[in-house]
Amino acid sequence: MIWNLGSINIDNFYEVPHLPAPGETLAAVSYGFGLGGKGANMSVAAARGAARVSHIGAIGADGRWTRDRLMEYGVDTPHIAQIEAPTGHANILIDPQGENSIVLFQGANVQLTEAIIGTALAEASHKDFLLMQNETNGQEYAAITAQSLGLRVVYAAAPFDSFAIERLLGRIDLLVLNEVEAAQLLEATGQSVEALGVADVIITLGAQGCRWVSNAGIKQFDAYHVEAVDTTGAGDTFTGYLVAGLDRGMDMAAAIDLALMAAALMVTRRGTADVIPDLKEIQDEFGT
Numbered sequence: 001m002i003w004n005l006g007s008i009n010i011d012n013f014y015e016v017p018h019l020p021a022p023g024e025t026l027a028a029v030s031y032g033f034g035l036g037g038k039g040a041n042m043s044v045a046a047a048r049g050a051a052r053v054s055h056i057g058a059i060g061a062d063g064r065w066t067r068d069r070l071m072e073y074g075v076d077t078p079h080i081a082q083i084e085a086p087t088g089h090a091n092i093l094i095d096p097q098g099e100n101s102i103v104l105f106q107g108a109n110v111q112l113t114e115a116i117i118g119t120a121l122a123e124a125s126h127k128d129f130l131l132m133q134n135e136t137n138g139q140e141y142a143a144i145t146a147q148s149l150g151l152r153v154v155y156a157a158a159p160f161d162s163f164a165i166e167r168l169l170g171r172i173d174l175l176v177l178n179e180v181e182a183a184q185l186l187e188a189t190g191q192s193v194e195a196l197g198v199a200d201v202i203i204t205l206g207a208q209g210c211r212w213v214s215n216a217g218i219k220q221f222d223a224y225h226v227e228a229v230d231t232t233g234a235g236d237t238f239t240g241y242l243v244a245g246l247d248r249g250m251d252m253a254a255a256i257d258l259a260l261m262a263a264a265l266m267v268t269r270r271g272t273a274d275v276i277p278d279l280k281e282i283q284d285e286f287g288t
């Protein structure tokens with residue numbers, strides 16, 4: 001089972017004729033909203049990857065539908081607390097060229113308490129995984145608690161924050177980064193990925209696939225070749241599926257292969273959580 005301490009956002013999308021200038025009031029051409037946040041995306045991906053996943057998070061009264069949506073997608077939601085704060089949200093402006101401009105309010109995502117996290121992890125078993133990203137508070141407490149219970153701790157260092165990652169490094173079993181985050185980590189710590197003291201590190205490389213760095217050396221995996229139309233959520237899909245594969249007993253190479261297929265199919269689709277592929281769709285596409 002996977003315990004995912006993660007963000008839940010309401011993504012508001014506004015199509016605008018151009019990105020507004022300072023002082024300008026601009027009417028949007030269209031509006032839409034959906035479930036977002038790296039945490040929620042990873043929970044959906046892990047559930048679509050046939051793992052049991054319990055999301056640990058917080059929302060406000062305005063976001064009760066996000067919890068319902070996660071539940072519909074097969075995610076366990078008893079540890080998503082409703083608190084006195086607005087649900088995290090992103091207001092995303094998109095111009096006709098596809099350029100965007102985003103205002104993010106973290107809201108309830110950064111108001112998690114040790115009680116919320118501790119109550120959830122008290123139900124965990126030593127065979128379970130703790131998955132985290134960097135869009136909530138409480139990561140260090142969760143990692144310490146999980147480690148003491150014998151869970152394997154997986155951290156996706158996104159969005160990158162050197163302070164957050166340096167405090168977590170000794171408590172992570174698997175670190176997942178994209179190329180930009182890997183460069184930021186290198187700059188922040190002055191250490192090579194091999195010298196971080198993390199057993200397994202996976203660096204995703206977009207259309208180039210990924211690299212797995214472990215005690216056994218460095219192994220490169222090619223991406224599946226697809227026609228990409230929207231790479232939003234590719235990394236979240238990759239990580240959710242990776243941990244789902246590991247949780248279902250696959251070895252690292254097999255779990256990486258599954259994650260590469262899921263992420264490749266994801267980039268052929270527009271959208272985020274709502275369009276993350278399930279195992280059947282992956283099977284149909286890649287014949288596995």
Ligand code: ADP
Binds near residue numbers: 207223228232235
């Ligand atoms: P992020 O979305 O976090 O920036 P990446 O861009 O590295 O991360 O993408 C994550 C994964 O998604 C890659 O490792 C790869 O498996 C898959 N992916 C991304 N872009 C493509 C692409 N154009 N073709 C096939 N797979 C892709």
